[in-house]
Amino acid sequence: MKLNDLQPTQWTLARRAERMNPSVIREILKVTERPGIISFAGGLPSPKTFPVSEFRAACEKVLRDDGPAALQYAASEGYAPLREMVAAMLPWKVDASQVLITTGSQQGLDLVAKVLIDADSRILVETPTYLGALQAFTPMEPQVVSVASDAEGVDVEDLAAKAVGASPARFLYVLPNFQNPTGRTMSEARRASLSARSMEIGLPLIEDNPYGDLWFDAPPPLPLTARNPEGCVYLGSFSKVLAPGLRLGFIVAPKALYPKLLQAKQAADLHSPGFNQRMVAEVMKDGFLDRHVPTIRALYKSQRDAMLAALQREMQGLDVQWNTPDGGMFLWAKLPQGMDAVALLPKAVDRGVAFVPGAAFYAGEGDPRTVRLSFVTATCEQIDQGIAALAAAIREASTVQPAR
């Protein structure tokens, strides 16, 4: 057999692979890593909030007292003391046996998708919704249906209309607190109504809550899961209150689902790093989060305020709108009529500032005028500069538009 008799290898991709796309945000992040760019694009927590010295002490203690166990294979469910801490910190009655530690809450979304989505299953999402959730769900080939949403979250009547039918929706994916990308929060009235209606029609909820602890003036209303624990899967994360680089999150699941999520977890990565779980448990014991999280809230509130003040100052005379998030990391803005955020982005980058075009966050067609601005990664001084640069780019784009 000569070499040129050989066939090239027949790599046949799964159908789902065609639907996978590079994360728009991660592609933008690459651009924004250029030195000198002020980035409102990434959802990167401020590194100032990472408790580095506490982690140093925790690493040292875990490896000194418990090294071999921390470095060995471990239970797929997660490190028992950490599961107990999670159960204890949630504002409803949760048993540690319902807690599954995940490799970031992104993995929670992947496991939910595997266990609940068949090809062509209908699933419901907010308008707009978290891009990472769309990416986690897409490989399981669902039909993703956007539910009409306003500043308080999903429209409950539209939800009910879309949930039922010959092929009932498998679930609604919802991020009620300081949503990514809009920063909006679901009111108590909306939660009560959504919870009652979804119980009435038997619609499962997947509640994602990575930002809930990052409130500025008052805590958000009770989670949806607290109102109907057997009808909801709750996803939480340590990324925003401790550090994302450890990749730890958790699922709280009803008994009907826990065993299947656990089996999907075993198949996905056996277990989340036990060393990291012990580090986090060590840092968290003695109520560390009660002391630490308020410092994150204060920092992010000051940065949100800086961005609001800069927008007020710099966008004068421009047809630009924005909201006032009550917590979290993101603010949602709308460019002047006729302007396209995707077209604006390179011009903004030329002026040294980056953002994510909001259209990336819609399951269906997005609003091209929308923009997601993170206020937590840049400093207050950078926020002032960056918003001024953004205003200049918008002003220039406004003037070069063809006269009607």
Next chain:
Amino acid sequence: MKLNDLQPTQWTLARRAERMNPSVIREILKVTERPGIISFAGGLPSPKTFPVSEFRAACEKVLRDDGPAALQYAASEGYAPLREMVAAMLPWKVDASQVLITTGSQQGLDLVAKVLIDADSRILVETPTYLGALQAFTPMEPQVVSVASDAEGVDVEDLAAKAVGASPARFLYVLPNFQNPTGRTMSEARRASLSARSMEIGLPLIEDNPYGDLWFDAPPPLPLTARNPEGCVYLGSFSKVLAPGLRLGFIVAPKALYPKLLQAKQAADLHSPGFNQRMVAEVMKDGFLDRHVPTIRALYKSQRDAMLAALQREMQGLDVQWNTPDGGMFLWAKLPQGMDAVALLPKAVDRGVAFVPGAAFYAGEGDPRTVRLSFVTATCEQIDQGIAALAAAIREASTVQPAR
């Protein structure tokens, strides 16, 4: 609306969830965690081999010099210096751009499944094969076809017959070095023949090599991927040469597949823990593995020898067969004719010793007489005791069998 008007939530599981099952091994491991049980069941590396003090120094250095970056979100591809180290340590020309860091090599299997398996795709595996791979592939609903195998691995003619047809196989999954579960190694002649034949028919190979560095007397032949890099995906792991509790492995992928595997990785958990990647890179620099891995080889060889000697001594007069692995962690044994390893297990546990029935590792019907024995977790003294207890259990089971 009264409470009893409410419907219970309609959790509809995905079809794939029915095919997910709890890991037999993980269930057995729970039993064997009972104090006093000598376990040959789990594939747990000896904790004596974990370089705890090196990890302590590395943690301290990473958090001191580079804390905020190590704790922040990071690139989905992995930490660049670690990717370069991986590329440099492999015995064929690999560019760092082909290396994708994964959350253990189990995640590599999950990503391969997502990118290459559609529902009802035919995939080929060895007889028997690694249970964790079957678990990673199953959620994507393939038809798994067992290829006839002998002490050197797959039968190349049976492979070729099963690979082609109206629905060509998507890939062969193969673990050529010190296989889990059998401990067997594919000879150079078999590798050459398998490689040539799979190139001839254009069959992709997924080559899993978690144990390749753990050879006892001589390194195994060159990987299959080295012979045809564009036709193979190679999976590696740090679990057996450093520690499993950090959950780090890697994929080396051809250009045709890398972007899709990367997108699947983003959707699965964004990236593997950056902190852990920096720790491992810090430990590995300056050739640490070249000094460390020989100590693991020597330890495991002594434990294999202890198990071989104990089997020789204790199984006298019993119709029990076993092989002599040239490396890795497992030995494969066959019980007397008519004996079922699943039935034997509780009796063995009563006598204080555990193993995994080999039938768990077959895609199709398994050989009930087979048994996987790990020789790396127990000490040499425990191996002596445990094999004596196993022999006693076998002897008892032999005598209580009904006369023919």
